[in-house]
Amino acid sequence: MADVTTADQLDDSVVSEPLDLVRLSLSERVFVKLKGDREIRGTLHGYDSHCNLVLSEVEETVYVMDDDSDVLKTIKKQSEMLFVRGDAVVLISPPQRT
Amino acid sequence: MLFFSFYKTLIDEEVIVELKNDMSIRGTLKSVDQFLNIKLDDISVLDEIKYPHLSSVKNVFIRGSVVRYVHLPAAVVDTTLLEDASRKEAASQAAKAGGR
Numbered sequence: 001m002a003d004v005t006t007a008d009q010l011d012d013s014v015v016s017e018p019l020d021l022v023r024l025s026l027s028e029r030v031f032v033k034l035k036g037d038r039e040i041r042g043t044l045h046g047y048d049s050h051c052n053l054v055l056s057e058v059e060e061t062v063y064v065m066d067d068d069s070d071v072l073k074t075i076k077k078q079s080e081m082l083f084v085r086g087d088a089v090v091l092i093s094p095p096q097r098t
Numbered sequence: 099m100l101f102f103s104f105y106k107t108l109i110d111e112e113v114i115v116e117l118k119n120d121m122s123i124r125g126t127l128k129s130v131d132q133f134l135n136i137k138l139d140d141i142s143v144l145d146e147i148k149y150p151h152l153s154s155v156k157n158v159f160i161r162g163s164v165v166r167y168v169h170l171p172a173a174v175v176d177t178t179l180l181e182d183a184s185r186k187e188a189a190s191q192a193a194k195a196g197g198r
């Protein structure tokens with residue numbers, strides 16, 4: 001196990017555990033889905049094992065059901081630099097690779 | 099511990115903390131601990147009409163677990179440093195797991 005880990009550290013591109021996928025997304029645009037019908041797109045600059053994140057040039061989308069008309073509203077908000085607490089994170093999706 | 103250290107570099111900066119109850123509080127970051135509990139000075143609530151409860155409060159302690167977002171000033175964040183620190187933290191976690 002220890003040998004495998006050191007080998008992975010030497011080769012940055014190896015995905016051996018789930019968070020390695022997040023590591024490879026550093027400084028790239030990512031899509032993050034959060035609890036409470038929220039989604040975020042932004043450039044990933046930091047993360048830890050709790051999935052706490054720091055993103056820049058963030059666009060947040062909140063989906064809200066309008067009470068009386070039953071229409072799904074989307075609210076968009078921008079932020080230049082944002083810390084996201086990990087306990088709200090559902091998934092982190094890396095940018096499309098070609 | 100990465101974000102604990104990161105927050106310590108942001109002390110005395112103005113931030114906006116968005117809580118899980120949708121309330122947003124703007125204030126000066128005064129201190130932080132390992133749970134990412136936050137102390138803010140000179141606070142103001144963004145939507146005073148909806149949340150008038152804190153209009154006379156000057157400083158607050160916020161429990162880390164109720165935080166959803168913290169909006170930061172982009173100018174004070176060294177993104178390259180943070181990315182390198184994230185990689186280092188990941189490597190040290192992997193080394194710990196390997197030694198088990």
